[in-house]
Amino acid sequence: MLRTHTCGELNLAHVNEDVVLCGWVQRIRDKGGMIWLDLRDRYGLTQLLFEEGKTPSEVLQAARTLGREFVIEAKGKVIERVAKNDKIQTGSIEIRITGITILNPAKLPPFLIEDETDGGDDIRMKYRYLDLRRNTVREKLQLRHQVARHTRAYLDDLNFIEVETPVLIKSTPEGARDFVVPSRMNPGEFYALPQSPQTFKQLLMVAGFDRYYQIVKCFRDEDLRADRQPEFTQIDCEMSFVTQEDILNTFEGLIRNLFRKVKGIELPEVPRMTYADAMRLYGSDKPDIRFDMKFTELKGEDQDLTSGSNFGVFDEAELVVGVCAPGCATYTRKQMDELTDWVKRPQIGAKGLIYVRYNADGSIKSSVDKFYSEEILRTWAEAFDAKPGDLLLILSGQADKARKQLNEVRLEMGSRLGFRNPDVYHVLWVLDFPLLEYGEAEDRWFAMHHPFTSPKPEDIPLLATDLGKVRANAYDMVINGVEVGGGSVRIFERDLQQQMFGILGFSPEEAQEQFGFLMNAFEFGAPPHAGIAFGFDRLCSLFGGVDSIRDFIAFPKNNSGRDVMIDSPSIISDGQLKELSIRVENRV
Known part of the structure; x- marks a missing residue:
C-alpha cells in the first residue's frame, strides 16, 4: 500500500505519528510563509501543512506547483490543529508535511468538485467520473x-x-x-x-x-x-x-x-388497503398516506348532495368529488385563480375547479354561490368534516378521470402545505x-x-x-x-x-x-x-x-x-x- 491511512480516519489519537496519505488536491491556500492543502479521498478530507523553516524547501517549492485534482502522495507527522474544524471528521488534526510525490498531474476540471458545484447537469453527466468524486454523489x-x-x-x-x-x-x-x-x-x-x-x-x-x-x-x-x-x-x-x-x-x-x-x-x-379503496379515497393505486385529505363524494353511487340547483356542470357529471385543504380558507382570489389555471394544464386536464371557503368566522362562501344556498354549502362542509378556516376543492366529470385529476390536486396541496416531508416515511x-x-x-x-x-x-x-x-x-x-x-x-x-x-x-x-x-x-x-x-x-x-x-x-x-x-x-x-x-x- 502506498498509504498508511486514509484521509478520513486520523484524529488526536494519532498525534506525533508518521503517516503517508494519498489522494486528490481539493484546494490550496498559499499565505506566503505557510501553505495549507486539503487532500481528499473517498473516506474524507485531511488538511496538510507546509511551513517555511519546518518543511524542506524543495517540498515547499513542489507544493507551489500543485493544482486542483493533482494526485499526490504526502508524508508527514500528525499534529494537533490550532484552529479546529468540527465540520469534518479529521478537523482536530493536520499533517506537517516532510515530503510529497506527484503521482499524476491533472488538467483544471470543468467544474468545481465540491458539495456545492458550479457544474450543470449536462457537463457533470459528460464528466461523470469527476462528478463521482463529490461527497454528495x-x-x-x-x-x-x-x-x-x-x-x-x-x-x-x-x-x-x-x-x-x-x-x-x-x-x-x-x-x-x-x-x-x-x-x-x-x-x-x-x-x-x-x-x-x-x-x-x-x-x-x-x-x-x-x-x-x-x-x-x-x-x-x-x-x-x-x-x-x-x-x-x-x-x-x-x-x-x-x-x-x-x-x-x-x-x-x-x-x-x-x-x-x-x-x-x-x-x-x-x-x-384494497385497490378499490385506494382509488375511491385517493384516486391513485399508490396513495401518499403521509397526510390525510381523503376524497369526499358529493355525487356518486351512494349519495347526491348537488342536484336540484340547475348547475349543469354538476348535473351532467358522473362524479362530484373533492378534498378539504386545512387552513386554506384565507387563499386570495389571485391564489384561487392560479390554482384553477394549474388544474387546467394539459398534464391535469380538468375543465375547472369549484371551491368553498369555510371562513374562520363560520361564514361560508363559494364560487357557486348563485347556484347553491349557504344551507346546502354547509351540508357539503359537514360531509367533508371541514372546520372553520378550511377550503374545499371540488372537481366533477367522468368518475375515473375526475378521481385521477383530484389525486393531482391533493398531492399539489399536500406539497404546498408541507405535508410531504421526504424525511417522514409511510x-x-x-x-x-x-x-x-x-x-x-x-x-x-x-x-x-x-x-x-x-x-x-x-x-x-x-x-x-x-x-x-x-x-x-x-x-x-x-x-x-x-x-x-x-x-x-x-x-x-x-x-x-x-x-x-x-x-x-x-x-x-x-x-x-x-x-x-x-x-x-x-x-x-x-x-x-x-x-x-x-x-x-x-x-x-x-x-x-x-x-x-x-x-x-x-x-x-x-x-x-x-x-x-x-x-x-x-x-x-x-x-x-x-x-x-x-x-x-x-x-x-
Missing part, C-alpha cells in the same frame, strides 16, 4: 451499497439463494418494449434483454429452488423521466409453498429491516388489484400486472362470466406515494395458464410458441409459488430523500436515453451491420 452510491448489503444479509438469513438468470433471452409481446440484440450466428434472429427475470424465477421454483433472489439488471425501452432509466435494477424474489400472507410478512420484514439498518428508523406495522400495502384491464383502442383485455398473475381463487369462476370483476392475487408496496415493489401469487397449473393466455388474445399456437417452455414445465410438478420485485434504484432514492433515481446510479443515461460520457448509443460500421445480416436504409 459518492454518499448516494455508498447508501446504495448499504441497501444491497443489508438486503442480501436479510435474505441469506432466511435461506434464500441468489441465482443469476440469463441476460440474452426471448422477446415477448406483453409489457413494455424490449431492447433487442441481433444474433450473428443465427441471421435474422434476435435476443431480447430481460424486462425482468419473471419466467426464469418461476422455472427455478419448478426446479426446487424454493427461495430465490437476485439483485438484477433489467431493461425497458420506454420514455424516460426522473424515476425511470432504460436499464435499472430490481431486488427480484420468489418463494414456493407460500400464500400471499407469507409473502407480505417476509418482505414487509425486509423493508422494515432496511429502514432499521440503513436509516435508523423503526417502522410500525405496515397497513393494508409505507402501505395495496392489495386486490383487478386482474385485467380493457384497452378500448385495441378492443381486448390486457393483464394489469403480467400474464402469470393468479386470480384470487374465489374469482376464478368469473373468468368465464365477468372479466372486469376478477381480482388478482397481487400486491404492491407503496412508500410516500411511490410504488417501490410489486408482485403476485403465480399461476402454476397449465390449464389455468392456457386459459389466461386465451383471454389475452393468444391462440393456442401463439401461446405455445411464446411460452410453451413454461407451460410444459408446469406439467412436471410445479409447486404453488409467489414472488415480488422491488425497484432497487427507486428504493435507494427514497432512502436518500430525492425524486430522481439517476443520482443513485454510477453511470446513468440522460432523458434521451444517452450516455453522454461515452457517447452511446452510437452508429456501428457497415461491416458490423453486414456481419449481423442487418440492412439500414437511408443511412446518413
Whole structure:
C-alpha cells in the first residue's frame, strides 16, 4: 500500500505519528510563509501543512506547483490543529508535511468538485467520473451499497439463494418494449434483454429452488423521466409453498429491516388497503398516506348532495368529488385563480375547479354561490368534516378521470402545505388489484400486472362470466406515494395458464410458441409459488430523500436515453451491420 491511512480516519489519537496519505488536491491556500492543502479521498478530507523553516524547501517549492485534482502522495507527522474544524471528521488534526510525490498531474476540471458545484447537469453527466468524486454523489452510491448489503444479509438469513438468470433471452409481446440484440450466428434472429427475470424465477421454483433472489439488471425501452432509466435494477424474489400472507410478512420484514439498518428508523406495522379503496379515497393505486385529505363524494353511487340547483356542470357529471385543504380558507382570489389555471394544464386536464371557503368566522362562501344556498354549502362542509378556516376543492366529470385529476390536486396541496416531508416515511400495502384491464383502442383485455398473475381463487369462476370483476392475487408496496415493489401469487397449473393466455388474445399456437417452455414445465410438478420485485434504484432514492433515481446510479443515461460520457448509443460500421445480416436504409 502506498498509504498508511486514509484521509478520513486520523484524529488526536494519532498525534506525533508518521503517516503517508494519498489522494486528490481539493484546494490550496498559499499565505506566503505557510501553505495549507486539503487532500481528499473517498473516506474524507485531511488538511496538510507546509511551513517555511519546518518543511524542506524543495517540498515547499513542489507544493507551489500543485493544482486542483493533482494526485499526490504526502508524508508527514500528525499534529494537533490550532484552529479546529468540527465540520469534518479529521478537523482536530493536520499533517506537517516532510515530503510529497506527484503521482499524476491533472488538467483544471470543468467544474468545481465540491458539495456545492458550479457544474450543470449536462457537463457533470459528460464528466461523470469527476462528478463521482463529490461527497454528495459518492454518499448516494455508498447508501446504495448499504441497501444491497443489508438486503442480501436479510435474505441469506432466511435461506434464500441468489441465482443469476440469463441476460440474452426471448422477446415477448406483453409489457413494455424490449431492447433487442441481433444474433450473428443465427441471421435474422434476435435476443431480447430481460424486462425482468419473471419466467426464469418461476422455472427455478419448478426446479426446487424454493427461495430465490437476485439483485438484477433489467431493461425497458420506454420514455424516460426522473424515476425511470432504460436499464435499472430490481431486488427480484420468489418463494414456493407460500400464500400471499407469507409473502407480505417476509418482505414487509425486509423493508422494515432496511429502514432499521440503513436509516435508523423503526417502522410500525405496515397497513393494508384494497385497490378499490385506494382509488375511491385517493384516486391513485399508490396513495401518499403521509397526510390525510381523503376524497369526499358529493355525487356518486351512494349519495347526491348537488342536484336540484340547475348547475349543469354538476348535473351532467358522473362524479362530484373533492378534498378539504386545512387552513386554506384565507387563499386570495389571485391564489384561487392560479390554482384553477394549474388544474387546467394539459398534464391535469380538468375543465375547472369549484371551491368553498369555510371562513374562520363560520361564514361560508363559494364560487357557486348563485347556484347553491349557504344551507346546502354547509351540508357539503359537514360531509367533508371541514372546520372553520378550511377550503374545499371540488372537481366533477367522468368518475375515473375526475378521481385521477383530484389525486393531482391533493398531492399539489399536500406539497404546498408541507405535508410531504421526504424525511417522514409511510409505507402501505395495496392489495386486490383487478386482474385485467380493457384497452378500448385495441378492443381486448390486457393483464394489469403480467400474464402469470393468479386470480384470487374465489374469482376464478368469473373468468368465464365477468372479466372486469376478477381480482388478482397481487400486491404492491407503496412508500410516500411511490410504488417501490410489486408482485403476485403465480399461476402454476397449465390449464389455468392456457386459459389466461386465451383471454389475452393468444391462440393456442401463439401461446405455445411464446411460452410453451413454461407451460410444459408446469406439467412436471410445479409447486404453488409467489414472488415480488422491488425497484432497487427507486428504493435507494427514497432512502436518500430525492425524486430522481439517476443520482443513485454510477453511470446513468440522460432523458434521451444517452450516455453522454461515452457517447452511446452510437452508429456501428457497415461491416458490423453486414456481419449481423442487418440492412439500414437511408443511412446518413
